[in-house]
Amino acid sequence: MAQKYCPREIERKWQDRWAAEHLYEVRDDDSRPKFYALTMFPYTSGDLHIGHWYAMAPSDVYARFKRMQGYNTLHPMGFDAFGLPAENAAISHGIHPYQWTMRNIENMRRQLKRIGAIYDWSREGGTCLPDYYKWTQWFFLKLYQAGLAYRAKAPVNWCSECQTVLANEQVIEDGLCERCDTPVTKKELEQWFFRITKYAEELLRYSRVDWPEHIKIMQTNWIGKSKGAEVSFWLEHEGVDQKEVRVFTTRPDTILGVTFFILAPEHPLVCQLTVPARKAEVDEYVAWCRRQTEYERVALGREKTGVFLGSYVVNPLSGERVPIWIADYVLPSYGTGAIMGVPAHDGRDLEFARKFNLPVRVVIAPVDWSGPELTEAYAGSGTMVNSGEFNGLPSEQGSEAICALLEEKGWGKRAVTYHLRDWLVSRQRYWGAPIPIIHCDKCGMVPVPEEDLPVLLPADAEFRPTGESPLKYCQSFVNSACPRCGGSARRETDTMDTFVCSSWYFLRYTSPGTKDAPFDAAKMRSWLPVDLYSGGAEHAVMHLLYARFFTKALRDMGLVDFDEPFSRLVNQGTIIYHSDKMSKSRGNVVAPDEYVAELGADAVRGYLMFIGPWELGGEWNDRGIVGVSRWLNRVWSLITTDYAGRAVDPEADKELLHLLHKTIKKVTIDLENFRFNTMLASLMEFTNYLSRVRERGVVADPLWHETIRCLLLLIAPAAPHLAEELWTTRGHPYSIHNQLWPEYDEEMASEEEITLAIQVNGKLRDKVLVPASISETEAKDLALGRDRVKAYIDGKKLNRVIYVPKRVVNIVVAPL
RNA sequence: GCCGAAGUGGCGGAACGGCAGACGCGCUACGUUCAGGGCGUAGUGUCCUUAAGGACGUGAGGGUUCAAAUCCCUCCUUCGGCACCA
Numbered sequence: 088m089a090q091k092y093c094p095r096e097i098e099r100k101w102q103d104r105w106a107a108e109h110l111y112e113v114r115d116d117d118s119r120p121k122f123y124a125l126t127m128f129p130y131t132s133g134d135l136h137i138g139h140w141y142a143m144a145p146s147d148v149y150a151r152f153k154r155m156q157g158y159n160t161l162h163p164m165g166f167d168a169f170g171l172p173a174e175n176a177a178i179s180h181g182i183h184p185y186q187w188t189m190r191n192i193e194n195m196r197r198q199l200k201r202i203g204a205i206y207d208w209s210r211e212g213g214t215c216l217p218d219y220y221k222w223t224q225w226f227f228l229k230l231y232q233a234g235l236a237y238r239a240k241a242p243v244n245w246c247s248e249c250q251t252v253l254a255n256e257q258v259i260e261d262g263l264c265e266r267c268d269t270p271v272t273k274k275e276l277e278q279w280f281f282r283i284t285k286y287a288e289e290l291l292r293y294s295r296v297d298w299p300e301h302i303k304i305m306q307t308n309w310i311g312k313s314k315g316a317e318v319s320f321w322l323e324h325e326g327v328d329q330k331e332v333r334v335f336t337t338r339p340d341t342i343l344g345v346t347f348f349i350l351a352p353e354h355p356l357v358c359q360l361t362v363p364a365r366k367a368e369v370d371e372y373v374a375w376c377r378r379q380t381e382y383e384r385v386a387l388g389r390e391k392t393g394v395f396l397g398s399y400v401v402n403p404l405s406g407e408r409v410p411i412w413i414a415d416y417v418l419p420s421y422g423t424g425a426i427m428g429v430p431a432h433d434g435r436d437l438e439f440a441r442k443f444n445l446p447v448r449v450v451i452a453p454v455d456w457s458g459p460e461l462t463e464a465y466a467g468s469g470t471m472v473n474s475g476e477f478n479g480l481p482s483e484q485g486s487e488a489i490c491a492l493l494e495e496k497g498w499g500k501r502a503v504t505y506h507l508r509d510w511l512v513s514r515q516r517y518w519g520a521p522i523p524i525i526h527c528d529k530c531g532m533v534p535v536p537e538e539d540l541p542v543l544l545p546a547d548a549e550f551r552p553t554g555e556s557p558l559k560y561c562q563s564f565v566n567s568a569c570p571r572c573g574g575s576a577r578r579e580t581d582t583m584d585t586f587v588c589s590s591w592y593f594l595r596y597t598s599p600g601t602k603d604a605p606f607d608a609a610k611m612r613s614w615l616p617v618d619l620y621s622g623g624a625e626h627a628v629m630h631l632l633y634a635r636f637f638t639k640a641l642r643d644m645g646l647v648d649f650d651e652p653f654s655r656l657v658n659q660g661t662i663i664y665h666s667d668k669m670s671k672s673r674g675n676v677v678a679p680d681e682y683v684a685e686l687g688a689d690a691v692r693g694y695l696m697f698i699g700p701w702e703l704g705g706e707w708n709d710r711g712i713v714g715v716s717r718w719l720n721r722v723w724s725l726i727t728t729d730y731a732g733r734a735v736d737p738e739a740d741k742e743l744l745h746l747l748h749k750t751i752k753k754v755t756i757d758l759e760n761f762r763f764n765t766m767l768a769s770l771m772e773f774t775n776y777l778s779r780v781r782e783r784g785v786v787a788d789p790l791w792h793e794t795i796r797c798l799l800l801l802i803a804p805a806a807p808h809l810a811e812e813l814w815t816t817r818g819h820p821y822s823i824h825n826q827l828w829p830e831y832d833e834e835m836a837s838e839e840e841i842t843l844a845i846q847v848n849g850k851l852r853d854k855v856l857v858p859a860s861i862s863e864t865e866a867k868d869l870a871l872g873r874d875r876v877k878a879y880i881d882g883k884k885l886n887r888v889i890y891v892p893k894r895v896v897n898i899v900v901a902p903l
Numbered sequence: 904g905c906c907g908a909a910g911u912g913g914c915g916g917a918a919c920g921g922c923a924g925a926c927g928c929g930c931u932a933c934g935u936u937c938a939g940g941g942c943g944u945a946g947u948g949u950c951c952u953u954a955a956g957g958a959c960g961u962g963a964g965g966g967u968u969c970a971a972a973u974c975c976c977u978c979c980u981u982c983g984g985c986a987c988c989a
Contacts, residue, residue, distance in 0.1 A: 130989045171988060244987075254987040301907055305984075308906050389904075420986095507986095514987065585989065625983060627907075660908085661983055672988055697927070699916055703909070704982085711915055711928040713940085718927085724942095765917070768926035775926095844922040849970045851922055889969055895921045899969045 092723035094687025098808040102203060110822060111205040113161045115597075115610055122158035123614050124150035125593055125653075127622030127630075128165045131191040131213075132172060135198040136676035137695075137707055138662040138669040144692040145659065145701050145763050146621045147204035151804035152758045153619075154205065155828040161614060163596040164199060164206040166192050168215035169585045171254055172672065173518045177550040184518040185546075188215055198680070203688045203807050205824070210599045214588035219595065220520035221541035222605035223588050226637075228523055228534050235282045235640055238532070241511055242353070242377075245274035251555045252276070252515040256672075262378050266552070273353075273377040279513035279522060279581060283636045287312070287505045289650075290635055298656040299702075302627045309628045311506025313337045316490050317423065318499035320348060320400040320409075327359045332400060335422035335504050338432065339493070340486040343474045344450035346440065347428035348400045349393065349412045352376040353419040360411055362397030369394050369413065376415045384415045391416065391439045402427075403498040404489070405475075414439060422504050430464065437464040450474050451482050510633065512584045517548055517557040519582030527569035527576035536570050542578070556580055586630055590637035593617055593652060612648060620653035624661060624704075625668070631656070657761055660704020669707060677707055689806035690716040696763035696805060718771050719809055722802065725778055726795055726813050732788045739785035744835055746776060747794050751831035754801050763805075770801060797829045845870045846897040847879040863890045870896035 105111060126146040129139055150162040173184035180187075192213060199206065212219055230236040244253040248269040259265045283290075287310055293303050315337035322330055332350075336342070350357055352373045361369045372394040376384070393414030401408055409428075416435055417426050430440035430447040440447055449461060451469040468482040477485045493499035513522060521542040523535035535542055545564040548557035558564055558580040569576035591605065597614040598607035622630075631653070638652040661668050664675045682691045693715040699705055750773040757766035777794065780786055786794075796819070803810035803823050814823035838859050843866060845853040853875040857866065867888050870876060876898065883900035890896050 132989085167989070252987080256988045258987095305907050309985085311906095511986075516987090584987075589989085623983090623989095624908080625989085628984065629986065630989085663982065666981080668983070670989085697915085705909090705915080706982090708915075714915095714927040717942095720941095764915095765926080768917075771926055842922075846921080846970075849921090849968095854922065887969065889921090891921050891970090895970085897921075897969055 090727070092720050092809070094689060094719075094808065095684070097812040098201075098203065098688050101808050101811045102200065105822075105824075106200075106208075109209075110824065111162075111207055112209055113159065113207045115613065117159040119157055119159040121614060122150075122153045122160045122619075123593075123617045124153060124160060124162045124619045125596075125617045125621070126162075126164070127620070127626065128167050128589070128592060129195065130167045130170060130172075131188050131195065131215075132671035133191045133194065134671065134676065134678060135195050136669055136671070137664075137679050138676070140202065140679050140691060141662045141695050141704070142622060142659055143199070143202055143204060144695050145761070146619075146657075147202065147206075148692070148696065148763060148804040149619065149621075149758065149761065151205055151807065151824065152828065154824070155800070155803065155826060157827060160205070161207065161210075161596065162205050163210045163212075164204070164208070165210075165212035165592060165596070166195070166214065167585060167589050167592075168192065168213045169220075169519045169582075169588055171256070171516065171518070174516055174550070177518075178552050181550075183546075183550075185215070185544075188213075188518075201680075201683055201688055202692065210596050212592060212595050212599055214520075214585070214592065215518070217541045217543055219592075220588065222595070223520040223583065223591070224523040224535070224540050224542060225537065225605060226591060226641075227520075227583065227587070228537065228540075229644055229646070230281060230640060231524075231534055233640065233644055235285065236512075237280055237282065238277055239280060240275045241278040241280075242273035243276050243278070243515075244271050246271055249553055249555075251553060270378055272374070276515075278511050279583075280509040281512050281587075281636070283510045283633070284505060284507055286636050286639050287507050289639060290507075290632065295651045296654060296656065298653075299658060302624075302631070302656060302658060305627045306632055309507065309632065313504050313506075315339060315502060315504070316493060316499050317502040318342060318427070318493060319403060320427070321403060322360075322400055324360055324398055327356070329356065329359075332356060332425055333423045333499075334425045334427045335502060336427055338429070338482075338486070339489045339499075340471060340477075340482045341429040341432045341450055342402065342404050342427065342489060343477070344429045344431050344448045345402050345405075345407075345409055345427040346430060346446045346448055347412055348409050349414045349417045349426050349428055349439075350396075351417040351419040351424040352413045352415060354413070354424045357396065357413055360396050360398045365395065365397040369396060372413065379415055384418065389416075391435070391442045393439060393443065395443075403493075403496070410445075412439075412443075420508050421506060431461060432464055432466055434464040434466065448473060510584075510586075510636070512587055513581035514584055515556045515559075515580075516582055517544065517550070519585060520588060521558070521564075522579045522581050522583060524579040525567055525569060525576045526579060527572060527574060529574055530569055530571045530576075533569055533571050533576070539570070556582075558582070586633050589630060590634045591641075593620075593634075594647070615647065616649045616651060617653045619655045619657065621657045621659060624658040624702075627658060657702070659701045662704050663706045666706075682709065682712060686712065686716045687719070687808070689809050690719055693719065693767060693805055697767045699764055701761050701763055715767070718767075718774065719806060721778065722774055722798075722806075722809065723813070725774060725781060726799070727816070728781070730781055730788065730791050730795075731784055732786055732791065733784035735787050736785045739780065739783075740787055740790055743780060743786050743790060743794060745839075746773060747797060748831045748835035751797065751801065751829050752833075752836040755828070755831065758804070767805065770798075770805075773798065799823060800826055800829050841893050843870070843893075844895045845873060845876055846895060847876060848899060849897060852876055852879055859893060863892070866890055866896055870898060 126143055150160055154160040168188050173188050176182055176187045177184045244258055246253055246264040246269050248267045253271055257265045258271045262271050264271050291310055316339040317333050317335050319331040319333050322332055393412045396411045398411050399408040400411055428436045430437040431449045432451055450473050452472045453465050453469045471477045471480045471485040490501050523542045525533045527533055545561045548561045550557055565577050567576050567578045594606045594611055598610040601607050634652050641647045667673050667675055669675055679691055694712040697715055750769055753769040754766050799810050799814050811823050815821055840856055841859050843855050843857050844851055853873050867890055880900050884903050886899040886901055888898050
């Protein structure tokens with residue numbers, strides 16, 4: 088009897104040898120077709136948890152599968168290393184963010200190596216290293232030069248006690264500051280933006296990508312394209328220079344139903360349009376709004392609030408004066424920050440009108456409408472009424488007619504609006520890539536010259552618990568010379584959103600050592616775009632949209648030659664623990680280390696594949712992990728026990744060959760479709776079958792050995808250590824991971840006999856084993872002749888007989 | 904609230920218009936030169952039945968179809984995202 092399966096020993100042995108012999112290092116000058124399989128890099132939170140393994144183990148299995156299929160496969164790994172938690176650690180534990188992050192990287196790299204993946208560590212990258220963020224800054228300058236980076240005022244979370252900007256995460260329940268429980272308000276600050284909205288239209292197109300439908304839908308809804316019109320309402324307000332205020336509407340056909348007008352509380356005209364008598368109330372309301380989060384504000388079920396400014400606008404179409412209100416459900420960031428109130432045809436407007444006793448005027452009549460007031464807002468199409476010259480027109484035509492009139496008179500125009508807002512990239516923090524801009528009193532904003540990059544983060548910054556950016560008080564950093572006039576100047580102290588760093592990391596892996604450019608152009612061209620990108624569903628919108636935007640911007644600068652960064656995308660589901668996404672910041676992580684120590688990395692990899700469909704994720708539990716471990720043990724003993732064909736039977740050979748090809752086919756197709764759970768189930772079934780064959784010794788020795796060889800190749804991506812060990816002990820040349828994937832013969836994989844189900848009126852009444860080649864007539868006759876069936880159809884009227892090839896005969900009968 | 908996804912045995916799940924419960928966990932029984940949480944064999948949705956067999960059964964309710972876990976509508980629950988966590 089051979090020795091026992093001891094994963095600890097063999098996993099360490101092979102990981103060491105693979106590393107020592109650079110088995111997984113990828114060459115750029117390989118003649119085989121390339122495959123770029125990328126898994127989203129982890130944030131350097133400190134420890135790798137089960138959620139990370141869930142993302143990484145199955146994607147490694149897929150990359151290994153592609154490698155065995157003969158592709159030169161690049162499967163790199165790195166670290167998303169800038170961000171808020173490092174700074175929090177600096178404040179609470181007195182450790183510098185750099186130290187904290189590098190220590191975490193070291194630990195995570197060690198843990199990652201235990202997965203047994205084919206990561207090419209010679210290409211590892213980290214976004215917080217000057218060699219990397221130099222190029223993040225370089226891209227910022229490129230975007231700035233291209234007019235895609237600009238500065239503008241924007242509201243931020245502000246704690247008046249700490250005198251600091253807060254991340255959304257630092258605002259705790261009820262809108263309080265996590266540090267001092269002071270109510271958080273909004274404050275307007277100069278911020279940096281990337282003009283992602285310039286690409287809104289192109290970002291809606293997915294013809295060049297193979298992405299899951301639901302991800303495309305989420306992005307499409309996030310971009311939120313609406314067609315309609317911009318309309319000017321006239322202002323006749325003493326002391327106000329502006330003579331009009333614009334709204335965006337998707338329903339120009341309802342302009343004659345306007346009975347009030349609402350500005351966002353943050354709208355620049357609010358102050359000027361408020362009459363003195365109402366100023367106090369308006370100010371109080373605006374202050375209250377600044378404490379609301381955006382999605383509190385737009386929540387549909389919420390009771391409507393608002394304040395009348397005391398002034399009016401004139402509807403250009405009717406000449407009618409309507410009152411101007413402010414209300415929190417009108418957002419400054421969408422459209423023009425102003426809406427026309429049409430209570431008859433918008434649910435929110437109707438609620439508002441009812442709350443404040445404003446008139447409701449029906450202008451679009453639903454079918455069968457006879458004139459009474461509507462009980463709820465009618466947002467559909469219909470016939471125009473109460474609309475003067477437009478009466479009687481279907482609303483779609485009316486919309487066109489009104490747009491034409493608006494354009495003719497110069498009162499408005501057809502317009503398209505997007506929900507997508509420009510990307511706010513500046514952060515008032517230390518631990519990010521500094522924005523490479525210098526502020527000079529004489530020259531204004533001056534970009535840092537390329538040759539002066541990187542703008543290094545100062546090592547001597549102080550981390551005080553005020554929450555204010557340490558860069559602001561770091562004189563050695565702030566004080567600088569203007570690159571243009573040489574005079575004294577101040578450095579920009581904002582750093583970049585970490586999503587900027589992660590918008591181009593996939594380019595750097597192709598040529599990580601490149602000194603004079605973010606990447607080597609030829610190597611980038613040979614590897615990109617990424618063939619398969621996998622990662623958490625939580626990145627469905629933001630990260631993926633930002634990376635797409637970045638790619639398109641780079642393309643327009645001539646830096647890359649493709650339109651989409653990720654040709655194919657797969658989102659694995661989220662691992663939940665205690666009813667919450669497993670993550671360090673939520674404090675509900677489960678470490679894989681103990682499982683790995685006890686059962687081995689192969690068992691943990693296998694279990695994560697086996698627990699269910701990869702794209703679903705689910706609540707973590709370890710019941711059942713022993714099932715995979717036992718299977719690996721069964722494989723071990725199946726293969727390490729000598730085989731002897733004592734009772735060789737040609738029929739058994741035939742059956743084995745059929746099941747072998749059927750299994751190769753199933754495993755291949757399941758892998759191609761990321762169905763790791765059913766792939767493993769079919770390998771288990773085949774293993775169980777082989778155990779019975781071995782007991783009986785019914786197949787010839789050469790066939791047995793060939794079958795075992797194929798089985799090991801099929802197992803190799805899932806359990807790379809076990810497969811390597813058994814492969815070499817059976818005398819095959821090192822390494823199994825350089826072998827080609829087994830092929831299957833379609834004919835051998837197909838069934839010769841099938842079980843036909845026989846139903847009467849849709850209920851299963853009998854089953855019969857028949858040759859797969861059975862004809863429709865034969866099948867129907869056979870079914871009608873079965874004794875079991877006769878009992879249900881005798882004395883009844885035969886209505887029809889339905890035959891589904893190779894599956895079912897359904898006999899439909901009715902009482903006579 | 905809005906956008907997206909998911910609800911199937913005691914548990915993870917399979918089937919994705921055609922035999923509901925593959926594979927595995929757990930449990931039960933038996934066996935084992937079995938120290939063990941080891942290995943092997945058999946059984947295991949619920950109810951009725953000695954059995955053969957039958958009835959019911961995929962979150963709830965309705966619909967389409969010869970046939971629905973699967974398609975459509977309404978609702979409920981859970982999870983992810985909602986623009987400064989990453």
